[in-house]
Structure formats: structure tokens, C-alpha cells
């Protein structure tokens with residue numbers, strides 16, 4: 641059989657797709673939704689493989705040996721499976737342009753090189769412009785024969801209803817921490833301690849955990865974010881304003897810093913609410929001592945206020961507010977923790 645084993649978790653989605661393929665009742669358009677790096681594109685590739693596997697009948701495709709089609713699709717090198725991604729424009733904003741859609745439409749109208757079914761995987765369709773969405777609507781309404789379209793997005797609500805209503809939607813949920821930890825140690829040979837930490841930090845996103853295991857810069861960045869938070873909490877008002885200035889000078893990096901801080905305050909709040917015992921749901925499990933200390937020294941109301949204000953500050957930064965003002969305001973809310 642084909643390569644569904646590359647999909648970790650999401651068993652119900654795999655089961656549903658397998659069944660509809662076995663019954664010859666697959667749709668011509670799918671929308672796979674879920675958080676970033678939860679496995680949407682991996683599931684899309686697995687469906688493209690299932691639609692085009694050549695070793696299915698004689699069993700010559702499976703673990704350890706993929707047929708030609710499945711192997712090429714796994715590496716995005718199969719001519720009849722197109723992966724379409726939005727472009728990054730200024731300030732890291734993603735845009736899927738109408739020209740990209742038009743080019744795809746021309747390709748889909750040509751006959752396949754070798755595939756049974758041509759597949760287009762359109763990543764992050766929530767980044768499509770209105771023009772691109774409307775152009776693509778024509779393809780959804782009258783798809784060329786033997787073409788399957790797979791869209792991915794974080795949330796179906798971010799697409800035009802005319803688009804999402806024409807797709808079969810599969811909503812992928814975050815994976816269990818234990819499943820991520822186990823997959824990291826068995827499939828990616830990550831050592832036990834790192835796997836344990838990354839599984840908690842991943843918030844259910846296996847793709848993030850795998851990347852963090854391979855790129856040390858990701859954990860190094862997080863450590864720097866946490867050090868800046870401790871510096872702010874221990875610092876005077878003057879020191880905090882200097883820090884706000886420094887962070888505001890790198891506007892493209894600031895949202896990631898605040899994301900780390902939100903996750904830290906969420907943990908401290910959990911600890912405060914549970915009297916220090918709420919362990920299972922914690923994200924930053926390597927920060928337990930510092931978080932417990934803060935939870936015991938800061939009034940619960942101040943912890944909650946810090947969490948809310950950091951969440952608000954992150955939202956404001958993502959909506960182009962003045963970074964320096966947002967950060968100064970945030971630091972006015974934070975409690976003073978002199979060491």
C-alpha cells in the first residue's frame with residue numbers, strides 16, 4: 641500500500657480518505673485546516689501518493705521501498721503534483737497572487753505526463769488575494785477532468801465561503817504531547833530529554849518539534865527571549881524602557897519574542913491557579929523553578945494581568961501598532977521582581 645505511514649496522528653482523517661478512495665468516491669477538492677506545522681501538507685502529499693501509487697496492486701510500494709511515483713511525490717519532484725505556495729512580501733506577509741493561480745490553471749488544463757490523477761496542493765490558501773480567490777473559484781466550479789485540488793489553511797473561516805463550501809474539509813487537531821515525544825525518539829532518533837522538552841514546547845505541532853530538533857537556532861532564540869523577559873522583570877523602569885527601545889528596533893523579530901512570553905505567562909498562571917501542582921499542561925517544562933518562583937512571589941491578579949497584557953501586545957504588534965509604545969505599555973504592567 642501507499643505511504644500513509646508518513647502521516648503521524650490524524651488517524652480519523654487518513655481512515656476517511658482511504659475509505660473514500662477504496663469506494664471510488666474521492667472528492668475533487670479538499671480543504672485541510674489546522675495550526676501551523678501540524679501536518680497539513682504531509683497529509684496532502686500522502687493523498688497525492690495514494691491517488692497515483694503504482695505499486696498498490698502488486699504490493700511493491702510500502703515501508704522501506706516506495707514506488708517511483710510515491711518517492712517523487714515525497715520529494716515534491718513528481719511532474720503531475722504541483723505544490724503552490726504564497727510569496728513572502730514586505731514585513732514577512734504572505735501573499736498568493738492571481739498570476740500564480742492563472743499559471744496553475746494553464747498547467748492543470750494540459751494532460752498529465754504520467755499520473756492517473758493530477759494534483760495541485762495550494763498551501764496557505766488564506767494568503768490568497770481576493771482576485772486570486774475569485775480566479776481559483778472557476779477551477780473549483782468546473783475542475784478539469786482527473787484533477788484533485790488540495791487547499792491548506794489554518795482556519796476555514798479565513799477563506800471565502802464560496803471556496804470552502806466547495807471543498808471537503810478535514811480539520812486537523814494538535815497532536816498529543818506523548819505522540820510527539822514518541823515519534824521524535826523513534827523516527828527522528830532524538831535523545832529522550834530533548835524529545836521530552838520539544839514535545840511540550842510544540843503545543844501539538846509535530847512539524848515544529850522536528851524542525852527544532854534539527855535547527856539548534858530555534859531553541860537558542862527561545863532562550864534569548866526568556867532571558868530578555870527575566871531582564872525586564874528584574875530591571876528598573878529605566879532599564880525596561882531601554883529594553884523596549886531595543887526590541888522595537890527589530891520589528892520583524894518582536895512578535896516571536898512576545899509569543900514566547902505569552903507561553904511563559906500562561907504557564908505561570910497555570911501554576912498560580914493550581915497552587916504549583918498543575919504540571920501536565922505546562923509548555924515550558926525546563927523553566928519550572930523560575931516559573932514557580934514567580935508564581936509564589938507575584939499576586940495571582942498581577943500574573944493574570946501580565947498574561948492578558950502580553951497577549952494584547954502581541955495582537956497589537958501583529959496589527960502594525962507602534963512597537964515602542966506597545967512594549968513600554970507592556971512593561972508598565974509587569975511586576976517588579978528584584979533579584
Ligand SMILES: [Zn+2]
Pocket residue numbers: 641642643689692693694695696701702706707708709710711
Ligand atoms: Zn507508491
